[in-house]
Amino acid sequence: MATTDATGLEGWEGTRLTLDLWHPNCWAIEATRRTAGGVLAHAIYNSPRTDRNAPNSVNGLFTAFADTNEEVEALLDVIRESDRAGNLLELQERFGRARDAPGNVVREFFLEYDPADMVCPTLLQHGFVHSAPVRIEDGREEWQVCFVGERTGIRESLDAVQADSGAEVTVESMSSSGHAGRTPREQRLDTLTTTQREVYEHARNAGYYEWPREASTRELADDLDVSKTTMLEHLRKAEAKLLDP
Numbered sequence: 001m002a003t004t005d006a007t008g009l010e011g012w013e014g015t016r017l018t019l020d021l022w023h024p025n026c027w028a029i030e031a032t033r034r035t036a037g038g039v040l041a042h043a044i045y046n047s048p049r050t051d052r053n054a055p056n057s058v059n060g061l062f063t064a065f066a067d068t069n070e071e072v073e074a075l076l077d078v079i080r081e082s083d084r085a086g087n088l089l090e091l092q093e094r095f096g097r098a099r100d101a102p103g104n105v106v107r108e109f110f111l112e113y114d115p116a117d118m119v120c121p122t123l124l125q126h127g128f129v130h131s132a133p134v135r136i137e138d139g140r141e142e143w144q145v146c147f148v149g150e151r152t153g154i155r156e157s158l159d160a161v162q163a164d165s166g167a168e169v170t171v172e173s174m175s176s177s178g179h180a181g182r183t184p185r186e187q188r189l190d191t192l193t194t195t196q197r198e199v200y201e202h203a204r205n206a207g208y209y210e211w212p213r214e215a216s217t218r219e220l221a222d223d224l225d226v227s228k229t230t231m232l233e234h235l236r237k238a239e240a241k242l243l244d245p
Contacts, residue, residue: 015151016131017174019143023119023167026141027082027111028062033139037066037075038103038193041134044118057086058115063133065103067193072105079111086112102135102191104237122165126157137194142172188242196238199224203235 022029028039040063064079066072079085091108115121120130123145132144147154158169189197202224207214221231 015147015154015174017128017143017145017147017154018172019128019141019145020170020172021119021141021143021167022139023141023165025084025117026119027079027084027113027117028136029139029141030082030084031075031078032136034078035066035075036071037064038135038137039064039075040102041136044115044120056115057112058118059110059112061108061110063106063108065106065193067104067195069105072103072107076107076109084113084117088112103193119161119165119167122161122167125164126160127153128157128161135190191241192238196234196241199231199234200238200242 028041032038042061042063045059045061064072064075066075076088076090080088089110091110119141123130123143127148128143128145129148130143131146135142147157149157154171154174158171161167162169192200199220203209203215203220206220206223208217208220217228217232217235220235221228224231
């Protein structure tokens with residue numbers, strides 16, 4: 001699943017990729033498939049072992065996010081019930097938004113789980129270095145990685161990752177650059193929930209932000225098959241996140 005934050009990559013020249021990934025035996029993939037919420041995976045810490053015979057485990061730092069408190073609660077309940085998740089410890093709520101997480105409601109937590117269920121060691125073994133929090137939604141993981149090797153070796157390395165872990169991997173984007181690889185606009189869009197992004201992108205494509213406007217709020221709502229009030233709520237929240245400095 002998640003991995004520790006990569007370091008020492010600033011100014012690094014190489015190939016950066018966005019990977020859409022599914023792999024078996026992952027509590028986060030299963031929980032986000034079953035609920036409307038999502039998870040950001042930040043870092044992993046080794047757990048001290050007081051019993052030599054106890055199974056090895058790790059603790060990860062995560063952020064749960066969704067549009068409503070009810071959706072976040074449902075997500076956390078599914079995680080707690082998972083036979084692949086151990087003790088879940090919520091962190092005390094902080095003032096302000098946590099780690100630029102998407103969603104209107106965010107909750108940070110530590111979770112203990114089996115490192116054998118992680119895919120990051122396999123990615124690292126084949127040259128893919130994690131460079132941003134992993135975003136898990138709708139039963140899929142989005143990885144921002146740097147490939148440590150020649151660009152021509154990426155396909156072979158991805159095939160090896162899939163063979164070794166049973167994962168399904170699709171390359172969503174690829175760039176050769178010494179920069180972060182994502183524009184400020186892309187980083188802002190990443191803070192939107194799936195619904196907010198869908199509504200915002202539809203409004204933009206329909207000419208809602210043109211002058212004069214080419215689409216009304218009623219037309220946008222009809223296109224999306226939602227009420228005008230619901231559409232406006234999602235659109236205004238998306239605009240607030242995109243405009244927030």
